[in-house]
Each structure stands twice: as structure tokens, then as C-alpha cells.
Amino acid sequence: MVSNSDSGGRASNERKGPIGKVWLVGAGPGDPDLLTLRAARLLLNAGLVVHDGLVDPSIMAMARPGARLVSVAKSRSRHTMRQEEINALLVSEALAGHDVVRLKGGDPFIFGRGGEEAEACKAAGVPVEVVPGITSALGAAAAAQIPLTHRDHASIVSFVAGQCKGLSDQDWSGLAGKGRTLVIFMGVATAGDISDKLMADGLAPDVPVAVVEKATRDDMRVLRGPLAGLADLVESERVQSPALIVIGHVTAEADNTIRALALEAVQ
Numbered sequence: 001m002v003s004n005s006d007s008g009g010r011a012s013n014e015r016k017g018p019i020g021k022v023w024l025v026g027a028g029p030g031d032p033d034l035l036t037l038r039a040a041r042l043l044l045n046a047g048l049v050v051h052d053g054l055v056d057p058s059i060m061a062m063a064r065p066g067a068r069l070v071s072v073a074k075s076r077s078r079h080t081m082r083q084e085e086i087n088a089l090l091v092s093e094a095l096a097g098h099d100v101v102r103l104k105g106g107d108p109f110i111f112g113r114g115g116e117e118a119e120a121c122k123a124a125g126v127p128v129e130v131v132p133g134i135t136s137a138l139g140a141a142a143a144a145q146i147p148l149t150h151r152d153h154a155s156i157v158s159f160v161a162g163q164c165k166g167l168s169d170q171d172w173s174g175l176a177g178k179g180r181t182l183v184i185f186m187g188v189a190t191a192g193d194i195s196d197k198l199m200a201d202g203l204a205p206d207v208p209v210a211v212v213e214k215a216t217r218d219d220m221r222v223l224r225g226p227l228a229g230l231a232d233l234v235e236s237e238r239v240q241s242p243a244l245i246v247i248g249h250v251t252a253e254a255d256n257t258i259r260a261l262a263l264e265a266v267q
């Protein structure tokens with residue numbers, strides 16, 4: 001537990017000597033109730049919040065009035081700020097004596113480029129603290145009632161990035177299959193390539209998959225179908241980002257109501 005006197009409650013613009021500190025803070029998958037207490041406390045006290053596009057507006061609304069909020073949203077087509085520029089911004093603000101809350105969707109160290117931001121700060125002599133967040137993989141699994149591990153179905157879980165850069169054959173071989181659950185981030189645009197690769201690797205076309213769109217948000221959708229129909233499902237349902245693809249038998253374990261909705265959706 002964090003007391004008021006330690007780092008958990010102290011990300012205001014107060015000066016502690018010449019150099020500020022950067023907190024890399026996970027904002028969780030969307031629902032503000034899924035913030036950690038430490039993240040909420042930092043956000044409530046912060047004088048400067050640098051946030052990315054995945055952070056839900058309802059969470060940004062928790063920042064204190066008058067706080068400086070800087071969006072460094074990235075999208076596939078338009079990068080508002082390149083990663084190097086984000087790193088430089090964090091470093092320059094800290095060197096100017098400002099404490100910075102760097103708020104990132106999910107967990108900062110799961111496909112969030114938090115590692116690069118931490119490295120940049122450390123290289124510049126800026127102190128960094130990391131506050132974990134509930135990654136969207138866990139948020140989506142909970143919200144859609146998909147147990148990522150299950151005594152009868154899966155004892156290995158893999159988190160994989162599905163954007164083009166990570167799509168080599170070697171990366172995908174053996175990731176899904178008996179006893180395994182595969183969770184794919186950033187895979188909506190490449191869903192067809194992914195299912196082709198997995199089936200070429202021997203995965204049965206009827207292995208169940210779930211697509212969880214906008215997990216934990218009010219407009220969340222859970223869509224289900226067989227692996228062979230993944231690309232069609234994504235296209236016919238016009239799945240929007242952010243969404244996760246979960247592949248494996250555990251996706252058949254979900255709540256009946258959600259499954260009924262999904263069957264409707266795939267018809």
C-alpha cells in the first residue's frame with residue numbers, strides 16, 4: 001500500500017530539485033474502474049499527463065482541473081507523434097523539472113513501447129517508475145468470460161503482436177494448438193493472413209476463435225466463430241480497433257448469453 005508520503009500520490013508539478021520524474025502508468029483496458037489505485041492517485045495529482053489514444057476519455061476526465069494534458073495518439077494511418085518524439089518530450093519535460101505521468105492503454109510493458117520510453121529516460125538520467133495496468137488481454141478475457149487457462153483446455157498462453165512486422169512464419173509456428181491459447185494484439189488488419197498461417201501450420205479450421213472489440217467499454221462486442229471464418233467475421237462485422245483476437249478452445253467456455261449473441265453475429 002502506498003502512503004501519501006511516497007511516490008504513489010506525488011506526480012504533481014512540484015519540483016524536487018532540478019530534475020522531474022517520469023511515471024509510466026498503465027491505464028487498463030478502458031473501464032475507469034479497472035485503473036489501479038496508484039494510477040488513479042497519480043492521475044488525480046498530476047500537473048502534466050502525456051497520454052496515448054487508447055486511454056479512454058472517461059479516464060482522462062479524472063485528471064485534475066488545470067492539468068496539462070498532452071495527447072500523443074498514434075493511429076495506423078497517421079502518427080501524431082513519432083516514438084522518438086514522445087521519448088524526447090518525456091525527457092525534456094523531466095529535465096525542465098516537471099514530473100510527468102505517461103499514461104498508456106493497458107499495461108505499459110505489453111506492446112506499449114514502454115520499454116523504449118524507460119530506456120530513453122534512463123539514458124538521459126531521468127528517474128522512471130512503472131505502474132502496471134490491466135492489459136487489454138486480461139480485461140477482454142474477463143469481460144467476455146474467456147478463461148485464458150483452463151485445466152481441460154489450455155496451460156500455455158501467448159501474447160503476440162499481429163501487425164505486419166511480426167508476421168514471419170517462424171513467429172507463428174506452434175503458437176496455437178492443443179493446450180494453448182493465443183491472444184493477438186493489433187491483428188484486425190491482418191486477421192486473414194494470421195488464420196492462413198495458423199492453418200498452414202496445422203491448426204484445425206474449426207478451432208474456435210473470439211474477437212473482442214473495445215473490451216470493457218460500454219460498446220464492447222464479442223464475436224465468435226471458427227478459425228477458418230476469422231477474416232470473414234472481421235470483415236462482415238466491420239470490427240473496429242482496438243480489438244483482440246483470441247484463438248483456442250477456451251473461447252468456447254464463455255457465458256451462454258455472450259455465445260448466443262455471437263452466434264447471431266456470425267450468421
Ligand code: SAH
Pocket residue numbers: 029030054104105106107108109110111112134135136137140184185186187212213214215216217241242243244
Ligand atoms: N499496452 C496495451 C496494448 C497496446 S497495443 C495493453 O496492455 O493492452 C494496442 C492493441 O491492444 C490494440 O490494437 C488492441 O489489439 C489491443 N487493445 C487495447 N485496448 C483494447 C481494448 N479495450 N479492447 C480490445 N483490444 C484492445
